[in-house]
Amino acid sequence: DAGVTQSPTHLIKTRGQHVTLRCSPISGHKSVSWYQQVLGQGPQFIFQYYEKEERGRGNFPDRFSARQFPNYSSELNVNALLLGDSALYLCASSPWRDQETQYFGPGTRLLVL
């Protein structure tokens, strides 16, 4: 069975630009969460979507937004990129909203110059 997939794997952007990251959950999983992982730190929770609705939001500015599609795939959008947005962006899926186990994708490594 395919795991969580994310695209692109790597991305280079300049300050002020906009970026869209994509995630496909494991088949049958309805919950998708997004995390930001800065080098040397643990993943930081950004959003959770379940059944196409936002169910949780971390402490991130409004420049960060996301959505979930009818097929349960998800997009994370970041506007007006800052140098500090450079990080590994991880997507995780789980079958239900409050499932204890999160299955992570390989991530998208974003570099903002």
Place this chain on the structure above:
Amino acid sequence: GQSLEQPSEVTAVEGAIVQINCTYQTSGFYGLSWYQQHDGGAPTFLSYNALDGLEETGRFSSFLSRSDSYGYLLLQELQMKDSASYFCAVRAQISSGSARQLTFGSGTQLTVLP
């Protein structure tokens, strides 16, 4: 707010036993998870404790004391492939009606020497 503390680095030799401690502060606590992440890889789930006590899964065991806001991951019969970062993470409901969120610690870099 929420906070988690775990050691930044631990070094041990092959075949040894190592314990990685984690203390946390949070409201709406549901449980403590442990994840492993190899360099350049994705975090992978190791264990979850919702109740006090020890959970054993093969060479790995995890312990939780809710009254002490403390847990640990115990790795036995260490192998070179166990060299990785280990993260504790609390699952908590931050606000009424929201889903339970996972908040990670900063991670412990485990180096296993031959």
